[in-house]
Amino acid sequence: MVIEVGREICGNPATAQSREWLVTNGIGGYASGTIASGLSRRYHGLLIAALKPPVQRTLLLTQLDETVTYDNKSYPLFTNRWVGGKIDPHGDRQIESFRLEGTTPVWTFAFGDGLLQKRIWMQQGENTTYIRYDLVRSSLPVNLEIKAIANTRPYNTLQEDLQFTIHTQKIESGVKLEAPETAIPWYIFSPGGEFSLEDTWIQGYDLPLERYRGDGDRDNHFHACTLTTSLNPGDSLTLVASTQSQVNLDSKEALQQHKHYEQQLLHRWQATPYLNTEKAPDWIRQLILAADQFIVCRPLSHNPQGKTVIAGYPWFTDWGRDTMISLPGLTLSTGRTEVAKRLLATFAQYVDRGMLPNVFPDGGEDPAYNTVDATLWYFEAIRQYYQATRDRRFIAELFPILADIIDWHCRGTRYNIHRDSEDGLLYAGESMAQLTWMDAKYGDWVVTPRQGKPVEVNALWYNALHTMVGFARKLGKEDREYEKLADQAKQGFKRFWNCEAGYCHDVIDTQKGNDPRLRPNQIFAVSLPQSPLSPEQQRRVVDACGRSLLTSYGLRSLSRDDPQYTGRYGGDLAHRDGAYHQGTVWGWLLGPFAIAHLKVYNQPDRALSFLTPMAHHLHTHGMGSISEIFDGDPPFTPRGCIAQAWSVSETLRAWQVINQHRKV
Numbered sequence: 001m002v003i004e005v006g007r008e009i010c011g012n013p014a015t016a017q018s019r020e021w022l023v024t025n026g027i028g029g030y031a032s033g034t035i036a037s038g039l040s041r042r043y044h045g046l047l048i049a050a051l052k053p054p055v056q057r058t059l060l061l062t063q064l065d066e067t068v069t070y071d072n073k074s075y076p077l078f079t080n081r082w083v084g085g086k087i088d089p090h091g092d093r094q095i096e097s098f099r100l101e102g103t104t105p106v107w108t109f110a111f112g113d114g115l116l117q118k119r120i121w122m123q124q125g126e127n128t129t130y131i132r133y134d135l136v137r138s139s140l141p142v143n144l145e146i147k148a149i150a151n152t153r154p155y156n157t158l159q160e161d162l163q164f165t166i167h168t169q170k171i172e173s174g175v176k177l178e179a180p181e182t183a184i185p186w187y188i189f190s191p192g193g194e195f196s197l198e199d200t201w202i203q204g205y206d207l208p209l210e211r212y213r214g215d216g217d218r219d220n221h222f223h224a225c226t227l228t229t230s231l232n233p234g235d236s237l238t239l240v241a242s243t244q245s246q247v248n249l250d251s252k253e254a255l256q257q258h259k260h261y262e263q264q265l266l267h268r269w270q271a272t273p274y275l276n277t278e279k280a281p282d283w284i285r286q287l288i289l290a291a292d293q294f295i296v297c298r299p300l301s302h303n304p305q306g307k308t309v310i311a312g313y314p315w316f317t318d319w320g321r322d323t324m325i326s327l328p329g330l331t332l333s334t335g336r337t338e339v340a341k342r343l344l345a346t347f348a349q350y351v352d353r354g355m356l357p358n359v360f361p362d363g364g365e366d367p368a369y370n371t372v373d374a375t376l377w378y379f380e381a382i383r384q385y386y387q388a389t390r391d392r393r394f395i396a397e398l399f400p401i402l403a404d405i406i407d408w409h410c411r412g413t414r415y416n417i418h419r420d421s422e423d424g425l426l427y428a429g430e431s432m433a434q435l436t437w438m439d440a441k442y443g444d445w446v447v448t449p450r451q452g453k454p455v456e457v458n459a460l461w462y463n464a465l466h467t468m469v470g471f472a473r474k475l476g477k478e479d480r481e482y483e484k485l486a487d488q489a490k491q492g493f494k495r496f497w498n499c500e501a502g503y504c505h506d507v508i509d510t511q512k513g514n515d516p517r518l519r520p521n522q523i524f525a526v527s528l529p530q531s532p533l534s535p536e537q538q539r540r541v542v543d544a545c546g547r548s549l550l551t552s553y554g555l556r557s558l559s560r561d562d563p564q565y566t567g568r569y570g571g572d573l574a575h576r577d578g579a580y581h582q583g584t585v586w587g588w589l590l591g592p593f594a595i596a597h598l599k600v601y602n603q604p605d606r607a608l609s610f611l612t613p614m615a616h617h618l619h620t621h622g623m624g625s626i627s628e629i630f631d632g633d634p635p636f637t638p639r640g641c642i643a644q645a646w647s648v649s650e651t652l653r654a655w656q657v658i659n660q661h662r663k664v
Helices: 013-018 208-212 251-271 282-292 320-334 337-348 374-389 392-411 455-474 480-496 520-527 535-548 573-580 587-601 604-609 613-617 645-663
Strands: 002-005 020-024 030-034 045-052 055-070 073-076 079-081 087-090 095-101 104-111 114-122 128-137 142-150 167-171 174-178 186-189 194-206 218-231 236-242 295-297 307-309 507-510 513-515 554-556
Touching (some): 013 030, 013 079, 020 114, 030 114, 055 128, 055 236, 073 104, 142 236, 218 236, 236 251, 320 645, 337 392, 392 455, 455 480, 480 520, 520 587, 535 587
Antiparallel strands (some): 030 045, 045 055, 167 174, 174 186, 507 513
């Protein structure tokens, strides 16, 4: 699939700045920017290296300021926005088109009768970025000057200290760069052209998206070196930025390797027997490639092949909850069962007191076990893995861990997470602890307090118990206790039904009683394989969510009729956290809604229609991927991360479930 836009987007500074691109390297590093080739976030850069994969991400190469001289006229190909609002130069005016070839961004710049193409990709498994220029058309030679703008700061900070120098040294075919802030040197290579060394801080880059988010909006970067060359029609020039001292400078070969890698991803998906890829539209093929961007290495001392999932780009790391929710769509729906197994095995090593960790901090500190649902999503991910593979041996290996998890939940673990013997339901929470996915908290302000018995947690608990019944029977183990617990949970779940409203309470047994607000969490009581609700109740849940929460790109986190509903996400952290789960639309919920709708109405074409707006969304925000969140009010402007793992995953998984149903 080729996602492409022309001058109607590229030539408008506002729209060109609102479209972003992303390339990744499979170890946590990435490159990202706007199609205007200008900075709008602190997270933008051409080489953001994961120095301790998948974390310790560090901005090394910020951008390349390219200027073409053709027929004695100069054409800047880059765009800079400065503090105060001035834009200079306007390189976006030279952009004829922008497209994605797979996940590779491609710019076509026009100047007179000349056309220059630029591609960016990363080497899998390395902190290495390739930038290739091809002179497609001209009637005269073209002179190309490229200024390398560098930094050495953590990817999520701003550069305020200008009292140091990034030391540069010419080496064969390039420049070596070192700074006191980094533990390792890095390099800029090019097999063509002439390098000259520079030593200048450029101050006052304006970052409008940081300002929108209420954060610091001014940054500074270092002009490290300049590359100059001359190109004739048909010539190409490649610049490589890397933490490796030896790289492949044959860009044609490196690009072919990258294309082959993506072709293999598509081939694996199409060749997987348990998947139905017939009638797959191009936008689903694009998501197969997008899914791969989130799967990264997390080497462990006892398992150097460990895998994890980056929750979202550009700022999230790997989260237990996001990983378990995303795993089936990112791996099983793409035919990569071996990756699913490695992910499940990796996280099995972190189970502690019956809990999976929620956060692996970016600095590599000990993980935090502040989640009630990540562990329950782990059961569902394992169930789906077994359904796809029938890997009985692996289930036998995990069964003692799963049994121990159930035992811990029955007797009680961290944060007062325990099974209530009165109704068989899970209770979770302590004061100031946010344990569900609706976890926004600003200082002492708990935005969505859900201490008690959350509806989705208990839908997951009921399904986890059924999963244990099935696994016990397959392995010849005792299943009666799990069956008894499941029956008690189903009976207890009746307490969630709000007869007056005609849908489920969001949380019961809170300090203020039962919470009747209409939120999307109850959709999982329908979409999960085992529902504790009657068929009529399932239909009413789907209808209620459809009428009040459904948008083109997901479900609102709170009904528009609620007095606390907030329809626009933005501002400083307090305002953003206040809106995060109070009306903001979440893309990942669209998949479960479509599956739930299929379940109660058995209309696959109608269920698929709920997913199709995502095809249009792939041309906006993070091009080729799906955003984290959207405004609750029309036109549902995308916000948050430009590429979110569970948004991509659940869209892919839902499409596969529904398409399989069409085949049957």
